[in-house]
Amino acid sequence: TQLLEQSPQFLSIQEGENLTVYCNSSSVFSSLQWYRQEPGEGPVLLVTVVTGGEVKKLKRLTFQFGDARKDSSLHITAAQPGDTGLYLCAGRAGSARQLTFGSGTQLTVLP
Amino acid sequence: DVKVTQSSRYLVKRTGEKVFLECVQDMDHENMFWYRQDPGLGLRLIYFSYDVKMKEKGDIPEGYSVSREKKERFSLILESASTNQTSMYLCASRRDYEQYFGPGTRLTVT
Numbered sequence: 001t002q003l004l005e006q007s008p009q010f011l012s013i014q015e016g017e018n019l020t021v022y023c024n025s026s027s028v029f030s031s032l033q034w035y036r037q038e039p040g041e042g043p044v045l046l047v048t049v050v051t052g053g054e055v056k057k058l059k060r061l062t063f064q065f066g067d068a069r070k071d072s073s074l075h076i077t078a079a080q081p082g083d084t085g086l087y088l089c090a091g092r093a094g095s096a097r098q099l100t101f102g103s104g105t106q107l108t109v110l111p
Numbered sequence: 112d113v114k115v116t117q118s119s120r121y122l123v124k125r126t127g128e129k130v131f132l133e134c135v136q137d138m139d140h141e142n143m144f145w146y147r148q149d150p151g152l153g154l155r156l157i158y159f160s161y162d163v164k165m166k167e168k169g170d171i172p173e174g175y176s177v178s179r180e181k182k183e184r185f186s187l188i189l190e191s192a193s194t195n196q197t198s199m200y201l202c203a204s205r206r207d208y209e210q211y212f213g214p215g216t217r218l219t220v221t
Contacts, residue, residue: 031208033209033210035212040199040215040217041214041215042201042212042214042215043201043212044212045209045210045211045212048208048209050208088154090210092208097142097159097167098144098156098159098169099205099210101153101154102153103153104153
């Protein structure tokens with residue numbers, strides 16, 4: 001069974017601060033996605049990474065896939081209240097049909 | 112844009128009722144999924160389908176069934192709703208790497 005561990009579980013920061021969320025596993029994933037979910041809504045796909053060492057940027061968000069494809073990080077620069085939400089990582093192991101989801105990081109950015 | 116729609120955003124049903132939750136995707140994706148999401152338990156996979164009329168059990172299939180008669184539509188059925196099935200239900204579809212979710216259905220069983 002593949003497991004994805006996210007840390008931290010909760011994060012509360014002031015507007016303008018930087019933060020990093022981690023997603024770690026002992027398993028190798030062929031791809032990894034990051035989602036953001038707001039209360040009462042479905043998760044929204046932010047990015048997909050598929051190559052070891054890959055770095056993708058989405059405005060103030062930077063996503064990195066580990067060289068061994070076992071871990072990933074999400075870095076937010078100068079966080080804003082609009083970044084508040086539940087961040088989920090999800091990985092696909094090999095040709096598995098279903099994704100493995102992390103437990104999520106609840107981010108609160110205070111104005 | 113990929114679009115996954117769910118038939119209801121909010122639903123209130125009584126114990127013992129049969130409940131249908133429908134999901135439609137417009138991107139010709141082969142794979143479709145039903146999850147439930149509960150505080151402290153994260154996303155849990157109920158059932159998924161990788162082709163029309165094909166289905167596989169996920170991690171928590173008990174008390175649920177599914178139907179996929181057409182590629183774009185995947186239905187979740189609660190044969191006899193119980194209070195422990197009160198939850199947020201999320202449908203998703205995927206082809207290759209990217210999986211997209213619908214807006215969710217908040218089901219309350221009283």
